[in-house]
Amino acid sequence: MEDLASVDWSRAQFALTAIYHFLFVPLTLGLSFIIAIMESLYVRSGNEEWKRITRFWMTLFGINFAIGVATGLIMEFEFGTNWANYSWFVGDIFGAPLAVEGILAFFLEATFFAVMFFGWDRVSKGFHLLSTWLVAIGSNLSAFWILVANGWMQYPVGMRFNPESVRNEMLSFFDVALSPVAISKFLHTVASGYVISSLFVVGISAWFILRNRDFIMAKKSLVVGASFGLITSLFLALTGDESAYQVAQKQPMKLAAMEGIYQGEHRAGIIAFGILDPSKKIGDAKSPFLFDLEIPYALSLLGHRDIDAFVPGIDDLVLGNEAKGIAPASERIARGKEALSALKSFQEAKKEGDFARMNQSKALLEANIKDLGYGYLSSPEATVPPVALTFIVFM
Amino acid sequence: MWRKAWELYYEGFRNLTLGKTLWKLILLKLLVMFVILKGFVFDTTLGTMFKSQEERAGFVLENLIKER
Numbered sequence: 298m299e300d301l302a303s304v305d306w307s308r309a310q311f312a313l314t315a316i317y318h319f320l321f322v323p324l325t326l327g328l329s330f331i332i333a334i335m336e337s338l339y340v341r342s343g344n345e346e347w348k349r350i351t352r353f354w355m356t357l358f359g360i361n362f363a364i365g366v367a368t369g370l371i372m373e374f375e376f377g378t379n380w381a382n383y384s385w386f387v388g389d390i391f392g393a394p395l396a397v398e399g400i401l402a403f404f405l406e407a408t409f410f411a412v413m414f415f416g417w418d419r420v421s422k423g424f425h426l427l428s429t430w431l432v433a434i435g436s437n438l439s440a441f442w443i444l445v446a447n448g449w450m451q452y453p454v455g456m457r458f459n460p461e462s463v464r465n466e467m468l469s470f471f472d473v474a475l476s477p478v479a480i481s482k483f484l485h486t487v488a489s490g491y492v493i494s495s496l497f498v499v500g501i502s503a504w505f506i507l508r509n510r511d512f513i514m515a516k517k518s519l520v521v522g523a524s525f526g527l528i529t530s531l532f533l534a535l536t537g538d539e540s541a542y543q544v545a546q547k548q549p550m551k552l553a554a555m556e557g558i559y560q561g562e563h564r565a566g567i568i569a570f571g572i573l574d575p576s577k578k579i580g581d582a583k584s585p586f587l588f589d590l591e592i593p594y595a596l597s598l599l600g601h602r603d604i605d606a607f608v609p610g611i612d613d614l615v616l617g618n619e620a621k622g623i624a625p626a627s628e629r630i631a632r633g634k635e636a637l638s639a640l641k642s643f644q645e646a647k648k649e650g651d652f653a654r655m656n657q658s659k660a661l662l663e664a665n666i667k668d669l670g671y672g673y674l675s676s677p678e679a680t681v682p683p684v685a686l687t688f689i690v691f692m
Numbered sequence: 693m694w695r696k697a698w699e700l701y702y703e704g705f706r707n708l709t710l711g712k713t714l715w716k717l718i719l720l721k722l723l724v725m726f727v728i729l730k731g732f733v734f735d736t737t738l739g740t741m742f743k744s745q746e747e748r749a750g751f752v753l754e755n756l757i758k759e760r
Contacts, residue, residue, distance in 0.1 A: 366718070382756075412700070
């Protein structure tokens with residue numbers, strides 16, 4: 298029980314840092330591009346108004362950036378303090394993206410951030426503009442690498458677990474970096490950052506316009522913000538579609554919880570709005586909803602790009618569905634426990650120097666490695682995420 | 693050239709208004725994190741607990757296979 302409390306505290310602390318980090322950083326991602334656009338307009342037109350506009354938004358960007366950095370540093374630290382064993386376990390995979398993030402993206406950002414912020418009257422117009430663009434590109438590159446790491450956590454590829462070193466060893470850097478989950482996750486996350494920064498600029502500009510303060514500057518800012526927002530909103534919708542498609546393909550349980558689907562079906566619809574029945578249990582014949590508004594066929598269409606596609610529900614994934622080729626969770630848990638006992642046997646064999654047994658255990662481990670994590674679950678119901686919370690968040 | 697780079701940072705920070713307080717806070721926080729916390733509170737890591745890679749691997753393996 299002591300271990301459980303420690304895990305929960307670790308999660309709580311990481312979550313708290315992540316919340317604050319994610320409040321400020323997406324704004325940074327988009328605002329950096331918006332000020333780069335504004336400064337480009339300044340350099341191109343020579344109009345000093347644009348310079349004042351750029352500097353106004355840059356001050357806000359600076360504050361936001363500082364808070365983003367402050368929370369971001371803690372999180373890198375927390376990987377080690379809160380998740381020491383996990384960091385070892387995935388070190389070979391996380392190491393490369395995080396190192397690239399640190400060296401390339403962060404130093405790129407930080408160096409040119411200083412020029413951008415302090416160098417207005419010290420460097421040429423052209424170099425200053427370049428610095429602003431590099432800050433925007435650098436911060437988005439940081440986002441890429443950290444999301445590659447998260448993408449791997451959602452859909453692990455390009456690695457092989459080595460029981461000798463107890464580490465996942467990277468087999469292919471490009472499989473990890475170009476994983477479809479990582480790419481769609483990155484594009485959708487930055488797109489959301491762009492939209493939020495547009496709303497920020499538009500909202501503040503509108504406030505100035507309503508108060509009739511700095512009217513011309515506010516109007517110019519509004520135009521840039523709104524245009525950027527319109528284009529990125531379209532991009533957001535497209536990337537959101539791809540992201541959801543990836544979840545449907547690679548993480549069916551997640552999708553089932555997101556949509557509150559218990560009994561899988563063909564031509565599944567999306568619940569646009571629903572109130573979950575708290576007394577609903579896995580495997581019973583009740584409807585999961587007390588009330589719901591469904592968009593017909595939408596889930597099969599968006600999740601599988603085929604109106605007739607079968608979308609598995611929680612019942613199918615926990616209890617199994619032979620007709621659809623879905624193994625019950627109990628089978629996966631059994632395979633996971635096989636993998637864990639193979640790992641234990643490997644450890645014992647290694648201590649005794651029994652190479653035959655070591656190889657045998659290693660083979661058994663490799664055969665069941667895909668379900669290793671399931672071996673830690675006590676019951677099939679434990680494979681289900683908190684449905685109510687997941688559903689409400691995605692509704 | 694290096695002198696100019698130094699001056700950029702020095703003058704820049706000196707002329708900050710709101711940002712100055714923010715960066716002072718960040719510096720203080722980093723000091724607390726990396727000197728006090730890392731030095732005295734969270735000072736046990738896999739690195740400090742064990743001397744060799746094999747020992748560290750063994751520790752992680754124990755945690756992976758232990759009974760829960």
